[in-house]
Structure formats: structure tokens, C-alpha cells
Amino acid sequence: MEKCRIVQLVLIAVAAALSAAWGGETVIFDMDTVRHKPTAGPDKEPVGKVSVVPGRFGDACLFGFRENRPSGFFTASVAADEKWNDSAGVSFYVKGDGSKSWAGLEMIDKSDYSLRYAFCFPIDSTQWRKVTVAWRELIPELPGGEPADSKGGYAPSGFGNLWFGKWYYWRDYPAHSFAIDHICLESSISLDCNDYTPSQGGPLKTLEKLKSEEPVTIVTMGDSLSDKRHWANRDILWSEVLRGRLKERFGGEVTLVNPAIGGTQLSQNLILMPRWLSENPQPDLVVVWFGFNDWDAGMRRTKFERILRIGVERIRRLTGGRSEIMLVTTCPAVERWDTMEELALAVRTVAAEKKTALADVSAAFHKAGVEETARNELFCRDKVHLGEQGHRLTAETVFKAIIETQ
Numbered sequence: 001m002e003k004c005r006i007v008q009l010v011l012i013a014v015a016a017a018l019s020a021a022w023g024g025e026t027v028i029f030d031m032d033t034v035r036h037k038p039t040a041g042p043d044k045e046p047v048g049k050v051s052v053v054p055g056r057f058g059d060a061c062l063f064g065f066r067e068n069r070p071s072g073f074f075t076a077s078v079a080a081d082e083k084w085n086d087s088a089g090v091s092f093y094v095k096g097d098g099s100k101s102w103a104g105l106e107m108i109d110k111s112d113y114s115l116r117y118a119f120c121f122p123i124d125s126t127q128w129r130k131v132t133v134a135w136r137e138l139i140p141e142l143p144g145g146e147p148a149d150s151k152g153g154y155a156p157s158g159f160g161n162l163w164f165g166k167w168y169y170w171r172d173y174p175a176h177s178f179a180i181d182h183i184c185l186e187s188s189i190s191l192d193c194n195d196y197t198p199s200q201g202g203p204l205k206t207l208e209k210l211k212s213e214e215p216v217t218i219v220t221m222g223d224s225l226s227d228k229r230h231w232a233n234r235d236i237l238w239s240e241v242l243r244g245r246l247k248e249r250f251g252g253e254v255t256l257v258n259p260a261i262g263g264t265q266l267s268q269n270l271i272l273m274p275r276w277l278s279e280n281p282q283p284d285l286v287v288v289w290f291g292f293n294d295w296d297a298g299m300r301r302t303k304f305e306r307i308l309r310i311g312v313e314r315i316r317r318l319t320g321g322r323s324e325i326m327l328v329t330t331c332p333a334v335e336r337w338d339t340m341e342e343l344a345l346a347v348r349t350v351a352a353e354k355k356t357a358l359a360d361v362s363a364a365f366h367k368a369g370v371e372e373t374a375r376n377e378l379f380c381r382d383k384v385h386l387g388e389q390g391h392r393l394t395a396e397t398v399f400k401a402i403i404e405t406q
Helices: 002-022 082-086 205-211 238-250 266-271 273-277 292-296 301-318 341-354 361-368 372-377 388-404
Strands: 027-029 048-054 059-065 072-075 089-096 102-109 116-122 129-134 159-166 176-186 216-222 254-257 285-289 324-328 357-359
Touching: 048 072, 089 102, 116 266, 116 273, 205 216, 205 238, 205 388, 216 238, 216 266, 238 254, 238 388, 266 273, 266 301, 273 301, 285 301, 301 324, 301 341, 324 341, 324 388, 341 357, 341 361, 357 388, 361 388
Parallel strands: 216 254, 216 285, 285 324, 324 357
Antiparallel strands: 027 176, 048 059, 059 176, 072 159, 089 129, 089 176, 102 116, 102 159
16 A cells, blocks of 8 residues: 555656646647658658657657658647637647758648648757747638637637648748657747837838948748749849849848749748748848739638738737838739739728838739730730739839838
């Protein structure tokens, strides 16, 4: 009996120590055993392998991804309940492979796979470190998703899947690995609740730096209209024309950071923001230009306004309010000359509401393309992507928005 009593006391002490180390939080996965299963690609081969390794607490699971595995995941179901709604978010420990690659956390509704939320995290450290994910940092990947928030948005109790991996839009699929340990709910998370909305409009601080010939960094978030790797942009690209115009006008150094990815929507680029922020944490100006792919995915004015607000707030929050923002209205296409105008209206609305700069490319294109011949000359052969005149008109519109902002 005495021996049993000693064992019992030891177990109680261990449990107390673990509770103290873990903050008494609710564990979702202790990761001592393999629960996540790899998906298979078109070749029927799994995305990678998972194995048990020594962890931060007990054991952990090591996820090893094979090269060139877009839309590949290690999947597991979760039984979310009302306790999730009362929590502030989730956390886990990660031990990376030391590479510059990034990994993705994916949380999906119990039954509706269009309600997908993602989070991007680095794996450059080979030491265990804790990653904390507030619900608001989970970005809805598709138009149907509202912000994850038990007080008016998507209730976290609806989650039924917790995966690790990447969808196609990451466009970065090297072989990489990382270990995960101790996934739990967090009862409280310290949040930056500052309102970084400028008190009033006025000239951009970026313009002041340009006039003083100080170095300026501009980030261009966008889709294939901005992606240098797209075939239509290889000879000329509006952002490079813009950089040339600014350097010619003001003489200072202008650094262009272009994370645009063809075929993507605004929400997906918001998820991937940490990748470029890691090297450019506080750019002077972030230019945001989306719409065509969003429209194809079912995005309409009200939903576009919602994701634009999330985007503006996220950029300001992750840059500590130090980066200025310019929203660009959705560009028409020859066959969609007026079709997507409600997305342009959404951009104008949010720009005024959030006091960002605005480059009205939609208005500029409609003015320049009144005649059918002139309209066609703005685009390349597919009548969607920009031709040389379209690139130059876009660059000039953004240029004027920078130097004429009041």
C-alpha cells in the first residue's frame, strides 16, 4: 500500500509539473503518437512521412514533406466543442529543419471544406519554440469564410480538422521537415489592439521620404497582373515602370519587393504575408491589387469589403502601423469591362473608410478604353492580362496616387 501511495504521489507531482509547464491549457494533440496521416498526390505517392521523435514534452511528431508536393497535407480530425469558443486561440511547439522554408497550419470546418482557415509559420529554428495563433490570425482562404471569432464570426467550435501542409497557391514546395509537439487551446493571448487608422488623410510619408531622397521600400501584393513570373509580364511590368518613374522624378533609391502570385486571391496572399515580412518587416508602402481571381471564386462587393478590411488591419498590425497602404481598384478585362465594377466600388469604400491611399486603376482604364480599339490595346492577346500600354497606364495611375495624395 505504501509503495502504491508513493507512486500515486509521484504521478500527482508529474501532472502538476506538466500543468505548470503547459499553463493548465486544454491539450488538443499531445503528439506522443501519430494521429496525422499523409495525403497522396496524383502519382498515388504520399506527400511525405511522419514519425515519432523526442519532443518538447515527451515525444513529438516529425513531418517530412517530399519535394514538389502542392496541395499536400498531413491530416487529422479534431472534436471541437464550446470550450473552443471560450478560448483565445491555439498554440503548439515547433522544431524546424533550419531552412528558409515555411510551413502551414490548416483548420477546416467539420463538414464544409470551403470553410478553410490557414496560418503560415517559419521552420528556420532547430530549437523548440512556441507558436501562438490567435483566432483572428487564421485567415479564411475562400470567399465563404467569415473571420474566426466566437463573438460574431465563424465559431471555432465548428472546426473538425487540423492539418499541416500547403495548398497550391504557396508556389514553394521544397523538401522540408519540422516536428510538432503539444497542440493546445490557449485561454488568453496578448493581442495588439491598437487602432492604426490615421487620424486624417494627407500626403503620404512615403512621398516625404522620396522628396528627401531617402531610400524607400515598396511592396506590391497582387495576382498575375503583378507577378513578374507570368508570361505577360516578362518584358514589362507596371511596378518596375513605377520604380523607374519614382527614381527619375526624385533621385533616391527605391527598393521593390514583389510577392505577387498569379492565380491567387487577396485572402491567400494575406496568409503568406509573414514570408516577405521576415525580410522586409516595415516597408514604407504596401500596394494591394486584386479582384479578377476573387470574382471567379464567388467574391462580390460585401465579401470583398470584408476581406479588404481584414487585409488593411492585418498589414497595419503586422508592421506596427509603420507601413502605409495603397489600395488599387480591380482592373477590368475586355470581356468584363463593367462586370467587376462592384469590386472596384468595394475598394473605394474601404480606402475611404480605412484612410488608405487609393489608385483608381478601374477609372483610369475606363477613361482610356472608351473606344474598342483603345480598350484592346491596353491588354495582351488574352484580353485579360496587361499589354505594354496597360502596364504603363497602371504605373502612371499608381505614380500619381503617390505624388498627389492629399
